[in-house]
Structures are given as structure tokens and as C-alpha cells.
Amino acid sequence: MRILLSWLRELVDIPDSAEDVARTMSTRGFAVEGIETVGTGDAVIDFEVTANRPDCLSVGGMAREVATAYGVKLRTRGPGASPSGSRGGPKGPAPRSSALQITIENPDLCPRYVGAVADVELRPSPTWMQTRLEAAGIRPISNIVDVTNYVLLELGQPMHAFDHARLAGPEIRVRTARPGETLRTLDGQLRTLSPEMLVIADAERATAVAGVMGGGNSEVSAATKTIVLESAYFNPLSVRRTSKKLGLKTEASVRFERGADPATAVNAMRRALALIEMIGAGRARGGVIDRYPARIKPGVLRLRREKIAGLLGTAIPDRDVRRMLERLGFTLAPAPGGWRVAVPTRRVDVRREVDVIEEVARHYGFDRLPTTFPALTTAPPPVDPRIQRARDLRSALTAAGFFEAVTFGFIAERAAAPFAGEGDLVPIANPLSELFAVLRPSLLPGLMDAVAHNRRREQRDVRLFELGARFMRSTGERQAVGCVWTGAGAPEHWSGSGRPVDFFDIQAVAERVCQALGVEVHTTPADERWLMPGRAAAVFANGTRVGVVGQLAESIADDHGLPGNDPVYAAEIDLDALPPAAARRAVRVEPLPRFPSVVRDISILVDEALPATDVRATIRDAAPPTLVRVSEFDRYQGKGIPPDKVSLSLRLTFRSSDRTLTDAEVQDAMTRVIAALKEKNGAVQR
Amino acid sequence: MPDTEVRTAIDALRADFRARLAAATTDRDLDALDAAFLSRKNGSVTALLKQVGTVPPDERREFGRLVNAFKTEIESAIEEKRGAVAATRRPAGAIDPTLGSRPIPIGRIHPLMRVRQEVEDIFARMGYEILEGPEVEDDYHNFEALNMPPDHPARDMQDTLYLGVPIAGGTWGAHRGRVPEAQVRAATLLRTHTSAMQIRYMKTFPPPIRLIVPGRVYRRDQLDLSHTPMFQQFEGLVVGRGITLADLKGTFEAMLRDLFGDVRVRLRPSFFPYTEPSAEVDISCQSCGGSGCGTCKHTGWLEILGSGMVHPAVFEAVGYDPDEVTGFAFGMGMERVAMLKYGVDDIRLFYENDLRFLEQFPL
């Protein structure tokens, strides 16, 4: 709300500069967006008026706040007051009767309608009026339109002028629109109205959308000789719904939908008529006609001293409470433990005792409140395992060289599609753009974009992870961790120890993620649309599939603008599918081995297609419980090895917890292992 | 050449020798030094000896003794220095420690998550429970129960993104051993604030409450220097008997000083539908110390969070008696904190995940 300082000063006697006023009012709840100097020694202060305070969308409303803040009196002025303070007013013979008929068909939507008729001559308004309108950001149009806008700025009451001659007779009907009824509004748009919309009509047709915008069919023009002036109070919800439905927001609709003051409607009309006469724009014909079928009474609230202190943490002296509230226009009557407070109808925000206490706190000053600390009265709360889980994963993954990324929860549909089954994506009904059209079914598309961003900026080695939610229709919202890795597996070094990343690097990352959460996992070959065939695996924990690892399919990498020649590896783990991490905290230490272990290596030839996990399983099944570890230490194909075969070297470690193993028993175990490998896996010992 | 002249000549040679010896660091330096003084052909000591003919006969014996003693002195000094040089020579197989080390790759926590963890820790020390909630919500939890019934004008303050199809929202608080306020309603929108968790929590647990809910929230905002359609928020909620606006003030002063160092904190009246009274909380501008600059739009203050006393309508919605308990709630943007703390002037940097940005934060 742009407020001209000199206009404000007409209503309150304040000595301070614009900057001081701005500072004071910002501590009273009116943040200042800017101060503009105009002319000599004058300024426009742009106050941010919160949505709950429509009463302050006027110079008069702000003046009341300023008067309270400064502890000075608000000057009351008659309807005929001119800017310089001299009084104008009706002169000459008594005007003719207006003969205006006003009918309100829907008092719930229009509790009050004030009308008047005036004979006018359209001309530009005087300079002082134009200057004030322009300072507030309103374009002067003609003396009549300017008067309605002036009253709007001064008192906050939206007004409208109809051309009397263009109405079908001296009649105003406030009614809902008829089915299919149309109206060309003042902005030139032809609007189709719906039956719940309130209109202002003459005897035949709609001439304005009530509280939103007038119609072209009754617009005042240079030819206008007589006007019908409207000053009404419309139901806020009705105006809001109509304005939303028409997509039409005006100075009037904003005020009506937040709540105008039914009490101001008549004063505003008197003021408008007085201004018309004062600036020589015309004369009222007949009196002001006030229809108020649904009277709105001021609310009465109790205000308890104990509640003021209970909410603010300090007692505020009675006389301060009374003084501040009365300056704001509240009426106080003593009541047990406090007061009964009558709330002026303009204060639509004050509906409960706390709202009154806020008024007290606001003008008492938040800065004068003490600072205390809430008393601790309960035992410390339990830790959310999700919070701890996120921290554990951050530690594990940053230690593995991964940078944490944060990407948006919505992505383009094309990027999302490969990660969800048919119809499983969750679209956004009103997306900002195609790029944010669906909720992400996976964290990986966002991470790939981040990789591409870095690749375009000379970063070849990229390791990123993200923690967050992903969404699908079938499974709803679930927590996941995603990791992507491209470039070096081991960083470049002069010793030659660098090498590019490969599948087994990302597999280790997936395992590390689960390990950090105390979960043992294994991987098996899998197929995923977005992974390269033969380079994809599923991650299992306790027989449940919890994630996927592999090399990104070329087409997917392409789609994200990633160069095809550098492979990108990715892993994603469904954190909600992992067993709870509680077991991880219950640590029991095993005694250390007391007897030496025995190590035996074997090399076998097996089919290339035989999974290593089968070989290990055969060995474990055949060996006695003294086998504590089996691992591959070499895998060879090429010279000396038949095609379709692979040479696999394994290291077996035997140990007993109660004795030193003898050579004979280890040899016996190895004989059984080799026999089993031959029988079950067709292995040939080398 | 008389005796005194000989001594002067030797002293001059000695000074030269000592200087060059001190500068010698390698065997090659020492070989050169040896040659310069002792070489038969053109060593300077040899040259001196050759001048024996110019010495008077009765002084020749003394001349020979002096020059030879000097020669011996040089020889043993060079020998001694050779020992010292040998002692500093690198042993066979020595490595060059000035070569670059083999890198151990290490990543970084995202700056927004650094802020998040820092704030979580501050409140954890103050005895707050920290919980995550669902990101997709229903209208009831996100708006209605927070005193924003349908058609409430305040809904315009938060431009909402709606889901095309309803889905099941995420779970929360499973570790609390009871069924948290059930996911009866399917989620229909992306939460516009973490305040939705106020309702879920209060409907599940009785007061007293001290709660922090960090998480992502969504609004229909275009990307620019200071807006992103998704951002990170902390919700805070304290409810109990006798909780006051003064408690809110004290809590924020403690928290913001912990987070930003020595700053002043002020409250300004504001409006949120779910708090009454409502307050914006500002900290003094650290760029200018409060005297006014571009960062703080010449006000000396920076807005850091929105807060207020829980609105009685919210208590009524969750079945608390507003005559029995009071409380305060707040919402703070992690981006805002991170921008001020780390001097970031473009919010989009947090979502580009540029390694050159991320690696500027310490381990």
C-alpha cells in the first residue's frame, strides 16, 4: 500500500521523517518495501499490508495505526473536508429526489448496499487529486472515476459509478447471475457468468460483477450527465470465488475478498458526494439510500489479564492495554478478570481473545518483551532412526569419495519413464513446466543431470549421491539413496595406479551403503530398462530385493547429455525396504581366534557362464564347518584356456576355535571340495 | 717477497677458500675447490709456492713452512667437508617426498545438509525431538487443520503444486512404537511447508512437545536468484503449560547466536494463519554490522524465519484445549541460513550440484 506522507500527516500529527515512520511501523507489523521521495519534502512509503489487515489498505486505516504507534490522536474529519482542511459541502437549493430503487435479492451475499444519484459533468479532476492518485499508483481518468478512487484510497471503500442514462430505468437489483448470462467487463472482456456469481443489474441485465468490476454497458463516459454511485459491502467469500473463477483481480475485489467494513459504506458515499460537489464535478440528486438487510454487528470478546500475561510472558499495565486498544478503535468495558472488548467491524482479523492480545503485544512492542526459556519438563525424546540413518550414510559415502547432491523432487516425464512401470508415474496436476511434470520415481535421473552439468564444466571424475524420497503410484512415497559414478575408479597418479571406474566399484558402493546400515546384501544378475544388458544386478537383503546397481544404458546417458564413451555407473537402494537398523546398535563381541588358520588355494576351469556364487556355494556345502572364508583371487581367460571356459582361483581359509587343524584333515576337506566342484559344477582342477 | 707479504697473501687466499668451502654442497663443488687451490698446473697455492725465487734466501725456509702448512690446512678442510657431504647423500632407493601423494578420494556433505545437521544439533542439545514427515500431503494436514479452511485467502500466500493422482504419503515416527496418526487420507499435494507435521504430531502425542521437523517443501515458484520450486525448511513446535512469546524470543536468540555468532535478534509482528500473535524474526546484518548495506536493503536487519504462538484453532483441530496449553511454532528456510552463513547470493547454486561449489565446503 503506497501511502503519501503529506496525506498521512493530514490525519495524524507526526514529527518524524519518512524513514523514521517506516522504521516505527515495521516494528508494528507493517514491513516497508521502499520509500520514494516525491516533490519537495514529500514521500511515498510503500507498506506491506498482510492479508489479514484489509482495514489498512487505505490512508485512513494506516493513519489509525500510525496514531496508535506514536500515541497521538487521529484527526476526525467531516465528509466535506478538503485536503487543505477547509470545509466544502452542499450549497444552494435542495436537490431533486433521486427516485432510485434498490433491491437486494441475496442479502447473504450483499448485506449492505448504499446508492445515490448525482448530476455531473465529466472533466478532468483537479491537480491535487490527480497527484494523490498518481502517488498511490492509480491513473487519473475523469473527475467522477477519480473521486471513487480517491475515496477508495482514503477510506478503503471500493465504489463504483454507473451511467444513469444507460441503465434500464432508475433501478439497481443486486442478484445472482442468470444461467448463461454474459457481461462485457470494463477491461473489454466478454465474461460468461455462472449462477453463483453476484451481479449488480438494472431492471433487465447485469451491469457489473459485484465487488469485482463494472460492465461496459453502463460505463461513465464524456457524455454522462447523471450517475448512480455504489458503495456496498459484499460477502468476502462470494467475491473471492467469483474473482478466482473469472481470473480477475482488482483493487475492489482484493479489498472485498479480504473483508471491507460494512460501517464505512455510508460514510464513503457521503464523502464521495461531498467531493463531487467540492471539485465542481456535479451535485447529488436526492439523498443517500441505505439498504442494510443483513446487519453485521460488532463482535464482543472477553480479554483476560491472566491470558495476556500467560501468552506474552509479562504483565502489561491495565492503562496501557486500554490506551492502545482504544486508539485502535476498540471499546473496552470492565469485566471480571479483565475487559469486554467491542471489535469495530473493519477489524475482520480480530475474532478471538488471542487476536486482541496480539494487538496489545504489537503496540506494546515485541522488543520490550522479556526473553525467557521454556522449562524442560520431560525426559529426552527418542532419536528418529531416519535422522541417524541419513547421517550414517553421509559419513560412509563421503568417505568413499562421494559428494552429496540435492536435486528437485519433480522431473521431466521423459526422464522418469524408464524408472517406473506403465502408469506408475505420479503426474503433477499444475506443473510449472515440462521439466517438472512428474514426481521422481528414482533419484537417478536428477543425479545424472548433475553429472552432465559437471561434465560440461571440465569435471571428468564425478561421484555423487543423494538421500531423499521417490514416488510411485503403486508404492507411494519411499525413502531412497542414489549414487552415480563416472570417470576414474582410482584417481590418476604419477605412479600409474589410476584406472577407470567399473562395475565392481559401484557394486562395492551399494554394499557399503547397506553395510553402513548394518545390513548384509548380495547381488545377482538382473535386467533393468535403464541399465546396460549384462551390466546390471539386483541387490538383495534377507531375500528381499532392495536395490539395483549397474552401468547406465547408452540411450539413457544420451538423454541426459552424457558422453557415450565414458561409462556412468549407478546404484539405488530403497531405504524403506531395508530391515531396521536397530540390530546394528546391539553389538556383541566374539572371542578372538586362539588357533592358527590354514590357507589352501585351488585353481579350476569352469564354464564362463557359471556364476561365482554357485562355485562358492558348492565349496561351502562340501567343506566342514572349519571353512571360515572363501574368496576368488584370480580370474583368467585367454591363452591356454579353452573358449567358453574361465580359470578361477580361490583361496580357502580353515580354522577351528578349539584346536590346531592337522594337515590331514584340511587335505581331506580339500579332496571333498574338489570332488564336489567336479560333480556339481563340472570343474576341472588345473 | 718479504715475510709479512707472504702472510698477507696466505690470509687473502684463506678467506677466499673458506667462503667457497662454505658454499660447497656436493662432491663436484669440492673437486672444483681442490683444483682451484691445489692443482699442480694452476692451483693458487701452487702458484704461491712457485714464487719461492722472489723470497730472500734466509727467509725461504720459513716461506716453505708457511705455505705448506696452509696447503695441509686446505687438504684436511676439504676432506672433512667431503665427509659431511657424504653424510647428507640420499641412500639407495630413496623416494622423492616432494612428488604428489596418491589421492584418497573424499566427498562432502551438501551445504544445505551441513546447515541442517548444525540446526538439528543445536535443538537436540535443547532437548527437542527431531523427526521427518511425508513430503506429499493431504489438504487437511497442509491447510485445513492449520486454520486455512478452503477458500481462505491465506492459501494464496503459498502457491500449491497438486498431484494428478492421489498416492500414499511417506511414513514417519515408526520408532515411537505406536501407530502415528494414520495415513488414512491419500496425499493430493506436495506440502507447501513442514507445518503439516505439527498436526500429525499433535494428533498422535500429548503435550508437552518440543519438536523439530526438517525437510523438503514445494511451491509453484519460478527458478530465479532467490526462489526455487523446492526448498528445505525446519519446522519447530513447542507446546506445554505456560509457554509464552517471551520463551519464543529466548529460544531464537539462543539458537540464532549459536548458528550465526554474535548477532542481535529482533521480532516484528507479522501474519500467519496458524499462529497468533505472529512474528518475523530478524538478525542484525553481519555484512554491515547493522548500519545498513545492500545485503540488508539498508535496514540493518535480515529476515531469517517466521514464527508465532500456536493459533487456538490449531489446538482445537488436534484436540488440545487452548485454555490449558500454549505453544510456539516456527519455520526457517535452510537455503536462507546457508546463503547468509556462507555468502551465497544465488540460491540455484544449491541445486546445480557443481563440484567446484560443493568442494569449497570443509570436510
Ligand SMILES: [Zn+2]
Ligand atoms: Zn547490511
